[in-house]
Amino acid sequence: MKNIVITGTSRGIGFEMVKLFAEKGFSVLALSRNEQPVEALNLAHVKSMSCDLSKEEDLKAASAYISSEWKQVDVLINNAGAFINKPFEEITSVEFQELYSTNVLGVIALTQKLLPFMKRESHVVNISTMGGVQGSVKFPGLSAYSSSKAAVITLTELLAEEYKEKGPAFNVLALGAVQTEMFEAAFPGMQAPLSAKEMAEYIVDFSLNGNKYYNGKLLQVSNSTP
Template sequence: MKNIIVTGTSRGIGLELALLFANAGHNVLALSRNPHPELLKNGNITFLSVDLADENALNGIVDFLHNWKTVDAIVHNAGALVLKPFQHLTTEDFERVYRVNVFGVAALNRICIPFMKKGSHVVTISSMGGIQGSMKFAGLAAYSSSKGAVITLSELLAEEYKEQGISFNVLALGSVQTEMLAEAFPGYQAPLKAHEMAEYIFDFTLKGNKYYNGKVLQVALSTP
């Protein structure tokens, strides 16, 4: 039984992932602004309403972690997206996306690392749009650049904490049929459903750090 934190659990991959971990007997701390009814019904899931864009709102997590005492894994799944032509993007748009996709990831890591031990695994969900040299799409300047930033952040943390045995890896996802995909590419049908990708992330979170640290794995069947 492991203690696992999953962010962005109100819908899509995060919801499916939290349920997979819980139904496999693990303790799950589910973080998102709004709860899904399925989360509240599961005895292995603790839900905390948290806005990851507000670093002060994360303070309540520390109190909970003192009860857990250890964190075995984190899956940074939460994401914010703005779809606008670059000329129309404002500084506020960039800040909103980066506060969730980059600053929120960094802040939650800072909170959790004191509770992590050798063998703990931090998995950050990025996007193929954040991979250097990959196909890029108009209107996603804020989102894709933030996903590139979080890749570099994870690589740096893997180096900084390798002596403590804490692993940091990134999964750069291709298209998955989620609400966020529908926002970015209206009408597009992805080859994978949320629960299918969640199954892959579930296995990688529990086992991937045996084989990888500081790595970015591209998990994509199609473009976008």
């Protein structure tokens, strides 16, 4: 039985991934500021914890749970993401800092906390966006969000290089349009080609098998623009 940690599990893709991993019989630690949606599912081998990635005490609590209950992490999916759609001149420095705190610093902090529990065969999957990929179509209003997700891409490549001898593997998925609350906020009225469950199925499979074929790689998971 593998041990899976997922962030951003209260809705959308993260919520669907929790259910899919549980169906496969894996142990799941679901981390989100709102732990109640996953808790209400009452799934076997699933622990839902309230976790603000910017708070050291919450990160310590997650680490303590793993240390006492699991001892090992096989897959970490850094899926949590803050979002803002606002003209650049109107975004405050506080809004930029808060978004980066979750989208970049939160990924860094949680990964650092969990690395001691990972083996060479473990896999860290970071979730980015097509808007963070150089040369992809860019959209106004997403300067904070897309630039933060671009930072996650480069971070993934650097960590894969640093840990290539001892593991774990690090890969990053740049997602295209998926019908989630975040997508609806970014592109009101637009219909995405994939549902949250469909994308969750892809990420679940990749997290379990992708590190056999990839390390330090950016994979563009998109069949549309955006």
